[in-house]
Amino acid sequence: MENRTEVAIVGAGFAGMYLLHRLRGMGVQAKVLEAGSGVGGTWYWNRYPGARCDIESIQYSYQFDDQLQQEWEWSERYATQPEILKYAEHVADRYDLRRDIQFNTRVRAATYDESASEWTLQAEDGATLTARIYVMATGCLSVPNKPDLKGLSDFSGPVYHTGEWPHEPVDFTGQRVAVIGTGSSAIQSIPRIARQAKHLTVFQRTANYSIPARNAPLDPDYVKSIKARYKEFRAEASKTPPGIHAVFNPGSVLDASPEEREAAYEERWQKGGLIFMGAFGDAMLSHEANAVPAEFVRRKIHEIVKDPEMADKLCPKNIIGAKRLCVDTEYYPTFNRDNVDLIDIKEQPLKEITANAVVVEGQEVEVDALVIATGFDAMTGALKNVDIQGRGGARLQERWADGPSSYLGLAMADFPNLFTVTGPGSPSVFTNMLPTIEQHVEWIADCIGYMNARNYRCIEATQDAEDEWWAHCQDVASVGIKGTTDSWYIGANIEGKPRVFMPYLGGYPLYCQRCEEVVAEGYKGFAFS
Ligand code: NA7
Numbered sequence: 001m002e003n004r005t006e007v008a009i010v011g012a013g014f015a016g017m018y019l020l021h022r023l024r025g026m027g028v029q030a031k032v033l034e035a036g037s038g039v040g041g042t043w044y045w046n047r048y049p050g051a052r053c054d055i056e057s058i059q060y061s062y063q064f065d066d067q068l069q070q071e072w073e074w075s076e077r078y079a080t081q082p083e084i085l086k087y088a089e090h091v092a093d094r095y096d097l098r099r100d101i102q103f104n105t106r107v108r109a110a111t112y113d114e115s116a117s118e119w120t121l122q123a124e125d126g127a128t129l130t131a132r133i134y135v136m137a138t139g140c141l142s143v144p145n146k147p148d149l150k151g152l153s154d155f156s157g158p159v160y161h162t163g164e165w166p167h168e169p170v171d172f173t174g175q176r177v178a179v180i181g182t183g184s185s186a187i188q189s190i191p192r193i194a195r196q197a198k199h200l201t202v203f204q205r206t207a208n209y210s211i212p213a214r215n216a217p218l219d220p221d222y223v224k225s226i227k228a229r230y231k232e233f234r235a236e237a238s239k240t241p242p243g244i245h246a247v248f249n250p251g252s253v254l255d256a257s258p259e260e261r262e263a264a265y266e267e268r269w270q271k272g273g274l275i276f277m278g279a280f281g282d283a284m285l286s287h288e289a290n291a292v293p294a295e296f297v298r299r300k301i302h303e304i305v306k307d308p309e310m311a312d313k314l315c316p317k318n319i320i321g322a323k324r325l326c327v328d329t330e331y332y333p334t335f336n337r338d339n340v341d342l343i344d345i346k347e348q349p350l351k352e353i354t355a356n357a358v359v360v361e362g363q364e365v366e367v368d369a370l371v372i373a374t375g376f377d378a379m380t381g382a383l384k385n386v387d388i389q390g391r392g393g394a395r396l397q398e399r400w401a402d403g404p405s406s407y408l409g410l411a412m413a414d415f416p417n418l419f420t421v422t423g424p425g426s427p428s429v430f431t432n433m434l435p436t437i438e439q440h441v442e443w444i445a446d447c448i449g450y451m452n453a454r455n456y457r458c459i460e461a462t463q464d465a466e467d468e469w470w471a472h473c474q475d476v477a478s479v480g481i482k483g484t485t486d487s488w489y490i491g492a493n494i495e496g497k498p499r500v501f502m503p504y505l506g507g508y509p510l511y512c513q514r515c516e517e518v519v520a521e522g523y524k525g526f527a528f529s
Contacts, residue, residue: 034104178367353370
């Protein structure tokens with residue numbers, strides 16, 4: 001690789017692509033290193049059947065170029081992975097991004113040279129890239145969690161991880177398939193696999209709440225009405241806590257009558273999607289309030305799934321909304337099919353995998369193919385996968401041994417000139433990722449512009465600012481009941497991972513306000529040199 005640039009960006013997903021474009025527009029030289037062979041990040045890797053975004057397509061897109069958002073046509077309410085990938089590729093073509101993206105290049109180490117105030121990134125193949133500024137645009141859910149399942153390597157059939165799905169079509173026709181896991185990826189793929197496979201056995205560790213997507217082709221008149229006021233529509237979205245355009249009722253579910261509760265949740269169940277939880281403002285504030293939507297969904301599961309024993313198993317016992325809510329098409333009805341079985345591995349622990357079977361307590365299930373839908377080493381996985389060594393020998397992997405911390409999810413003390421897009425401490429996964437990515441990218445690009453205008457070579461978050469922001473993140477997370485359930489938000493899905501609440505729960509508007517204040521006060525909490 002050509003081994004010097006001004007800004008080295010890791011990752012050619014939506015964050016890396018936009019940052020490259022933005023910096024070019026400022027006349028700043030930048031280069032992107034990407035592990036995959038194409039752009040799109042999450043949407044490049046997650047090609048499993050049924051993969052879709054759970055944010056409506058009209059909102060899950062860039063807004064930095066009005067012409068782009070006016071011209072692009074989404075076909076469905078929720079876009080499929082192939083359509084989002086096509087969009088990412090279109091963006092790469094439209095802004096001629098590929099000439100500054102080096103594909104098939106996985107960065108393994110990054111070392112800061114204090115005397116030269118620059119970073120050198122080292123790729124898996126030994127190639128290096130030196131840059132003054134280094135940006136990790138590596139996403140929140142990009143390192144697959146591959147649990148150490150006993151005997152997995154003995155399995156003689158194909159093994160697929162949803163987060164690393166093959167690029168060529170996978171055909172399960174005539175096969176007996178096992179899906180391990182029941183998170184979003186499993187819930188989206190199970191109905192599709194069930195329709196194709198001879199038999200499907202789902203191995204569930206924790207039942208999840210899922211709301212019907214009610215996906216449908218987009219009505220051209222609706223699209224026209226949004227596009228006529230896209231800017232205002234986006235501005236309205238940015239005022240809501242998740243940065244999503246929807247109606248959020250601030251009222252209390254506990255103050256509502258049983259009829260009002262029922263009507264509100266029924267209306268949202270019929271509309272479909274994540275906004276189900278927006279029916280009342282306090283559902284995540286107390287167990288008592290949370291029990292109302294939780295019980296509503298459990299009742300729906302029992303109405304949909306004919307076998308009461310199966311329905312019982314599918315009913316989540318934990319609170320609703322603490323884990324990421326799932327959005328599905330035909331998930332619960334799939335369990336009415338004759339060719340689908342469900343095994344609760346808390347009741348019947350998974351013992352081992354043999355050449356042709358998944359063995360659980362008291363049962364051996366013969367299968368031809370395995371689908372591992374066990375999620376990701378979220379939020380910190382991609383950042384810790386690179387051996388990042390900052391000032392004075394500070395190592396991110398050691399610094400975060402007991403859990404991460406960051407200033408605004410953007411920067412860390414002792415790691416000068418390193419920015420993270422949607423790092424821990426950013427509202428990231430609690431928001432519509434696309435606008436949040438754009439906000440982060442614009443903040444970082446503006447900051448680089450500010451430095452260049454003043455001939456500053458280095459920027460570094462102060463330890464005090466980082467500590468203060470991190471303490472604020474933890475304070476906010478302790479309000480309500482979101483952090484009371486095991487989830488990937490707190491690292492609970494990975495064995496041995498420290499349990500720390502990682503995303504910022506204070507909402508998109510508050511976060512943006514804080515970022516703007518930091519700038520207005522001369523990049524408060526950052527030191528320049
Ligand atoms: P998730 O949501 O982390 O789901 C992973 C699933 O795999 C979940 O049901 C886990 O059960 C299960 N799991 C994890 N490890 C194991 C082991 N060792 N054995 C059995 N089952 C296991 O990942 P997804 O890919 O579905 O979705 C990630 C996000 O992508 C999603 O939230 C959306 O934001 C998009 P557990 O609940 O941990 O008991």
